[in-house]
Structures are given as structure tokens and as C-alpha cells.
């Protein structure tokens with residue numbers, strides 16, 4: 001598995017990284033919406049899931065297996081708990097990496113109760129034998145438990161109670177098609193709109209007893225990279241600042257000042273992101289420049305630039321990866337307060353095909 005923008009560079013945690021750190025894990029349980037009505041944004045997935053769950057409840061049965069895919073921190077774990085709550089079912093939580101052997105999975109499956117939700121996080125990281133056992137369990141609610149070794153080994157079929165598997169993955173593309181096909185419903189989680197994140201921040205502030213203005217929430221939302229986990233984390237840092245340097249109330253100014261201290265800019269770029277853009281503009285005229293050269297210029301490893309900084313810069317339309325190297329878009333020049341170079345004369349293909 002190749003790391004992505006959220007893998008901490010050199011072990012250092014990033015304030016704008018989307019993967020959960022220790023503090024996130026400690027406070028997230030308290031901030032999780034408990035039912036679909038409380039879950040903000042993801043209108044599509046929410047509506048689709050609502051139909052799936054309502055229909056299952058009306059039939060008095062268990063819901064189809066659900067696959068949730070999307071970037072870290074967008075609410076997959078939260079939704080899995082909501083699915084169980086909406087079905088009035090208990091939830092068992094495990095993850096792909098925790099299931100090394102098929103036997104590990106067999107013992108979990110055989111202890112499930114009727115209608116239980118089994119949440120399998122990072123399902124793309126499960127071992128192949130366990131995966132094959134899961135196919136049969138999902139389809140026929142049955143597993144074959146192998147007893148003994150060698151020629152004397154026998155497979156004893158074991159009936160399972162009906163259950164709902166909720167799989168979560170940040171990398172749906174890595175799932176083998178036979179596994180993907182066994183889910184009745186797949187929800188693709190998108191990055192959140194600023195207005196949605198503003199509501200996430202407002203809601204979390206209420207739960208954390210932080211007084212915040214609408215503009216303060218908007219300021220934090222705009223810097224949160226479309227990710228509720230980052231929004232909640234920035235809110236906590238802004239709360240600290242408001243307590244120490246002001247009267248505890250989070251206004252637009254306080255939020256902006258606090259995040260200035262933490263070097264998270266108005267668009268959610270941090271120091272590393274800006275260093276990459278600045279080098280690209282100041283040393284290489286906006287590119288194209290090779291990745292290795294760019295990495296040397298910012299004093300980072302090639303992988304750090306490529307996997308930690310670039311994905312978000314590309315997503316934001318600030319940087320383009322071209323066959324000739326990295327190129328800053330006009331938006332990158334504007335973001336750093338500079339004027340983009342004049343476009344090439346008409347008829348001559350420019351960097352952006354203009």
C-alpha cells in the first residue's frame with residue numbers, strides 16, 4: 001500500500017493531516033453524531049442509506065452489507081455506528097489488519113448474534129484466506145471451519161446468524177471485485193463543502209462548550225480541507241488560543257490569529273505545502289520542474305513532497321503533475337500574492353493548453 005497525503009512525514013503529526021492522531025481518538029467518540037439526522041452533509045449517501053435501512057426495518061430483517069469508501073476523517077466509522085444504532089443492533093468492531101488468519105475471522109463470525117453489525121475497518125488490508133472465508137459468510141451466512149491438518153483435515157460447515165457487514169476503506173480501488181460485488185450498497189464519501197464543515201464546527205463547539213460566532217466557525221471550516229476530523233482538530237487548537245490570549249470566545253479574528261500561529265493558511269495549506277509552492281514559483285518560475293529537484297529545493301525527501309504535500313495541492317488546483325514535471329497553476333501564483341507570468345502568444349501551446 002502506498003502512503004498518501006495523510007501519512008505523517010518523518011513521523012511528525014500534521015495539524016492538517018487527515019489521519020487520526022492520539023488526541024483525535026480520545027475525543028472523537030464524544031463528537032460523533034449518533035443518528036442519520038445528526039449526520040451533516042453527504043446528502044447522497046445519507047439518503048441512499050436511509051432508504052436501505054428503512055426498507056430493512058420494514059421487512060423486519062437485517063440490512064444488506066454496506067461498503068463505505070472515502071478519504072480518512074470523512075465519517076466512515078461514524079456512519080457504521082449510526083447504521084447499527086438505526087437498526088437497533090449491537091456493533092462489533094474489528095479491522096483488516098487485526099485479522100491475520102482465517103481462524104481469527106471464523107471466531108468473530110461464529111460469535112455474532114442475530115442482526116448484529118460487524119464493522120470491518122480497513123477492509124482492503126485483510127489477508128487473502130480471511131477474505132475468501134468472508135465471501136461465503138457474506139453470501140450464504142455460513143463458514144467452513146477446517147479442523148486438523150494435512151490429509152486428515154476436514155471442513156466443518158458452520159451456520160451463521162444473519163448479520164450486516166459494514167466494510168470501510170480509504171482505497172476502494174484495492175478491493176478485489178468479488179468482495180466489492182458482495183456488498184448490497186456502496187456509499188462513496190466526498191469531501192465536505194465549507195458550509196457543511198461550518199455546521200460541523202458549530203455542532204462540535206456546542207458539545208465542547210466553546211462559544212463561537214458564525215464567522216469564527218466559517219474561518220475554521222475554510223481551513224479544514226473538506227474534512228470533519230481536521231475541522232474538529234483546528235477547533236480545539238483555536239479554543240486553546242481563545243482561552244489563553246482572549247476571553248475564550250471564538251470570533252473570526254481569533255480563529256484567524258490562532259491558525260496563523262499554527263501556520264495553517266486561509267486555504268488550509270500548512271508550512272510544507274507553502275514551501276513547495278514557493279520553491280516552485282521563486283526558484284523555477286512556476287515549472288515545469290522535476291520532483292527530485294523540487295524536493296531538494298525544499299529540503300525534504302522526494303516521497304514527502306510527493307505523498308504528503310502534493311495530493312492536496314493537486315486537489316486544490318494549485319499544482320499540476322505533467323509529463324515534463326511539476327507546474328504551478330495561475331491559482332498558485334494568486335494564492336502566494338504574485339502575478340502569474342504572461343500567457344504565451346496565441347497559437348503557441350502554453351502550459352495549460354491556452
Ligand SMILES: Nc1ncnc2c1ncn2[C@@H]1O[C@H](COP(=O)(O)OP(=O)(O)OP(=O)(O)O)[C@@H](O)[C@H]1O
Pocket residue numbers: 018019020027028029031032033038039040041042071072073074075076077078079170200228229232
Ligand atoms: N457528517 C459528519 N457530521 C459531523 N461530524 C462528523 C461527520 N463526519 C465525521 N465527523 C467527525 O469527524 C471525526 C472523524 O470521523 P470518522 O472517525 O468517522 O472518520 P473515518 O472516515 O472513519 O476516518 P478513518 O478513515 O481515519 O477511519 C469524528 O469525530 C466525527 O465526529
Ligand SMILES: [Mg+2]
Pocket residue numbers: 076077078121168
Ligand atoms: Mg474510521
